[in-house]
């Protein structure tokens with residue numbers, strides 16, 4: 001009933017073939033099925049124009065393991081794939097391409113012309129990443145594939161914007177935002193990367209209006225001074241009580257500004273006085289709001305100085321800084337310049353120094369949304385795995401600021417807001433209004449901005465299932481079960497899906513969040529282009545196959561922690577697959593006359609080895625299942641590795657070989673066939689979620705009841721087969737066999753040589769066990785004459801012995817080795833060692849050496865002497881045994 005497997009495992013011949021087969025048979029598809037419980041994972045959408053990297057390979061492996069496992073457990077398992085439009089990243093790439101190939105800038109073409117190019121780009125590169133994902137063996141339902149900018153997602157975005165606006169959770173306001181002058185777009189707080197930079201602190205004199213004196217104000221960005229509208233002091237600072245309300249003259253500009261009191265100022269820091277530039281600093285913006293200060297914008301969107309900057313108009317911000325500092329110097333208003341280390345915000349995409357600017361933006365009000373999102377994790381509706389990430393999440397959510405969602409880009413979801421061109425009425429709606437509700441005009445202009453990419457990603461768990469329509473899929477598959485993602489996007493993405501889901505769907509988006517770490521190089525460094533230490537998953541698949549890559553990535557993996565990618569690990573995973581292949585070949589070669597349908601179960605007689613392996617199998621099934629429930633993927637692979645390699649291949653298969661070869665006893669022969677078939681079948685099922693291709697190939701040769709192992713049942717432990725006694729007995733037997741093998745090794749006994757052995761113990765039970773396992777011990781330790789006895793009548797005078805598990809193992813030396821030859825060898829060794837000891841002693845007694853040689857050499861010599869002396873004692877002991 002089994003066909004022979006190819007002699008050697010070749011992933012090339014197997015992987016693409018099975019992937020196509022699975023797709024052709026719709027095995028990845030999930031449908032609404034009221035008879036089954038759903039299990040849903042939404043694939044975190046990779047960038048549509050991206051390339052598969054090792055981080056994708058890792059996250060996809062986890063998701064595929066969970067999906068395949070749940071599918072086999074009988075769930076209606078949906079893993080929904082998709083890609084993300086990645087607003088900024090894609091727009092930057094399209095702009096670059098336009099410049100390069102057409103010599104055009106964004107200003108040279110219309111929005112529509114730009115979008116045509118962006119869509120072309122998306123179509124050209126969009127399939128790359130999905131095709132690459134297939135090579136990993138992902139079992140996601142491609143028929144449900146989505147794109148964050150497809151029509152359905154666009155409907156969801158418009159609907160959610162309108163709903164949040166109507167609940168007054170979206171508003172438009174002047175606000176200080178992070179601005180990238182190069183990308184010319186707003187950045188959210190988390191898109192700004194802070195880097196410690198060597199800069200300068202400029203101390204500038206501001207003269208009082210009324211008195212002939214001045215105050216000193218320090219700043220790292222003197223050009224912003226041109227937009228100062230106040231000086232602030234700590235309201236409790238006794239030094240400055242009299243100054244509050246007084247006026248100073250802003251240098252160069254000669255504008256009168258007032259000294260105000262504000263809690264933000266720290267009297268301990270610097271002079272205890274700060275300049276306030278509401279238009280160009282987030283803290284100053286808030287001081288301005290509290291004190292009703294004027295907002296004067298002196299830097300524009302291209303980081304050039306505005307008209308308000310007077311004589312500096314048109315200069316770049318740094319050019320202005322140089323000029324202004326010179327001018328202050330000449331006017332005698334520059335007190336000093338100090339070197340100063342400070343943190344500077346940079347654009348996460350292009351590293352340009354971010355300029356805080358005030359402008360009209362759209363915001364999501366976070367207070368209420370955050371509260372609900374915190375609650376859902378606090379009351380365990382949503383669980384982070386590992387749990388420690390909830391602290392990271394709480395810390396961020398509890399200190400969250402309103403989320404600026406407008407981006408000055410073209411590629412993305414355009415904000416569904418129209419401005420009446422007559423009366424300036426703002427209309428928020430799902431489509432362009434026909435008529436202005438306040439002035440009846442029909443002329444509108446849509447907001448130019450698009451939404452932050454994460455706005456649409458935040459809707460991913462339900463927009464992909466048809467929301468805002470009330471679809472059957474949405475009803476059945478939502479809330480989803482597990483989100484698998486890296487810790488770097490807990491804020492960007494995870495948190496946003498949670499509050500969007502809670503608000504718009506009134507339900508959590510997922511119950512578990514499995515956080516995984518990064519894949520680092522062998523030395524623990526981050527993989528990067530500049531270090532050139534990246535690993536291309538497609539190259540690895542080409543060389544060793546996807547199964548080996550998958551196994552490697554989860555080996556040693558623990559939730560939340562980084563792993564190192566080591567060539568030795570890849571080698572070990574490949575060896576494991578080869579071991580599995582060869583063991584399967586062996587089992588199958590002995591199944592040629594075996595027919596499951598013809599088995600007479602009542603005739604099967606399970607030996608100790610059979611009982612043992614069947615019991616071990618039940619325990620492994622239990623263990624692997626519960627480890628998967630806890631997301632302990634690293635331990636799952638370790639358990640399976642050990643069980644397959646050690647217990648099944650090294651022990652069980654060796655133990656049944658005599659039965660299979662001799663075929664003396666029909667029932668013993670059939671039982672060995674049946675048990676080896678059954679254990680292998682279960683091993684393949686347990687391994688399938690990790691290594692889908694090799695298991696499918698072997699399983700199909702073995703005995704396929706179903707069309708594919710991926711739709712076969714997940715093993716369930718059979719309580720009747722659990723047998724602690726058999727496991728304990730086999731432990732004793734295996735330890736005795738191992739002890740005998742060790743002695744044979746030490747004595748350098750030819751592996752094929754059949755020897756004599758005596759096993760004795762005071763414990764009657766152990767004697768019974770040994771007698772039951774006599775055949776195993778004889779076979780696996782190559783013993784011709786095995787005596788098992790409670791009462792040892794004649795102890796052989798020359799023997800090597802060991803005691804293990806309260807059993808004394810006695811190997812008479814006669815027949816084991818050539819006694820005279822061995823004595824000769826030992827005597828020769830003893831002479832050599834003695835000579836070495838004398839040599840070392842001579843050196844150590846030589847005062848010239850001891851006094852003049854470096855310490856470590858003297859120490860080395862002493863250690864050598866010590867070692868030789870120990871060796872000598874051992875050799876003498878052996879010689880005594882032999883001569884006894």
Ligand SMILES: [Zn+2]
Nearest residue numbers: 180183347350
């Ligand atoms: Zn930028």
Ligand SMILES: [Zn+2]
Nearest residue numbers: 420423436439
């Ligand atoms: Zn109007």
